[in-house]
Amino acid sequence: MTGITRALLLTFDDRHLREWAAAAPLLRRYGSRVTFFVCEPDRLDREDRRLLHRLADDGHTIGCHGLRHERAPDFIAAHGPAAYLRQEVLPALEELRRLGFAARTFAYPCSARDDTTDRLLLGLFERLRGGVPADRRADPSLADELHVPAAEVAGRRVLPGCSVDSGRGPLVYGGDLSGVEAAVRRSAEDGGVSTLYAHCVADAHEANHVTPARLERLLALADELSLPCAGFDELP
Numbered sequence: 001m002t003g004i005t006r007a008l009l010l011t012f013d014d015r016h017l018r019e020w021a022a023a024a025p026l027l028r029r030y031g032s033r034v035t036f037f038v039c040e041p042d043r044l045d046r047e048d049r050r051l052l053h054r055l056a057d058d059g060h061t062i063g064c065h066g067l068r069h070e071r072a073p074d075f076i077a078a079h080g081p082a083a084y085l086r087q088e089v090l091p092a093l094e095e096l097r098r099l100g101f102a103a104r105t106f107a108y109p110c111s112a113r114d115d116t117t118d119r120l121l122l123g124l125f126e127r128l129r130g131g132v133p134a135d136r137r138a139d140p141s142l143a144d145e146l147h148v149p150a151a152e153v154a155g156r157r158v159l160p161g162c163s164v165d166s167g168r169g170p171l172v173y174g175g176d177l178s179g180v181e182a183a184v185r186r187s188a189e190d191g192g193v194s195t196l197y198a199h200c201v202a203d204a205h206e207a208n209h210v211t212p213a214r215l216e217r218l219l220a221l222a223d224e225l226s227l228p229c230a231g232f233d234e235l236p
Ligand SMILES: [Zn+2]
Pocket: 013, 014, 039, 065, 069, 108, 109, 110
């Protein structure tokens, strides 16, 4: 078995190629690799596609985040599992593969998932990213949920993530990340992985976003703890 079992897994969702590319030098400076989960891959323009290839060339993982960002359990309840795969998942996966990305992993839009969706998607992907409620991020006991012990990393196919976004539009989210930091420290001390997610990288944006300053704070914390930042494709 090869692969990284001690890491911070930073992930970024949706389709913010310009802003992600602008953050690439910061990631490079810390020697960090991350995962970008892309939705609406058919709506990437030529420049977006070029930037996505550059992110992949930097060693980042490119994963799938659905064609139209549908919430999996709701879509399946309304239209059934076959329609979910046919309309929402397979076209996104095929488009990413057509663009040259293996897209071996999937992040649930809005972290909405259940056992049925996991079973369905694990037929197509090696690993899925779910989520824990964002309001837990200030709770130090979050580490119990977020941290996956090293011995379990290879077998764990659904990784819970916690939001580290700074805000959305005029909304500013709480700056207390002590739960997140506790999980990162546990990975550094005991091994294992902790997964975080954000969306755009910007000081201000109408969509969910993490500020470059907060992103750097997380990268610096991992660096201080000698904890590598890795992409999903680097896991065993
Ligand atoms: Zn999303």
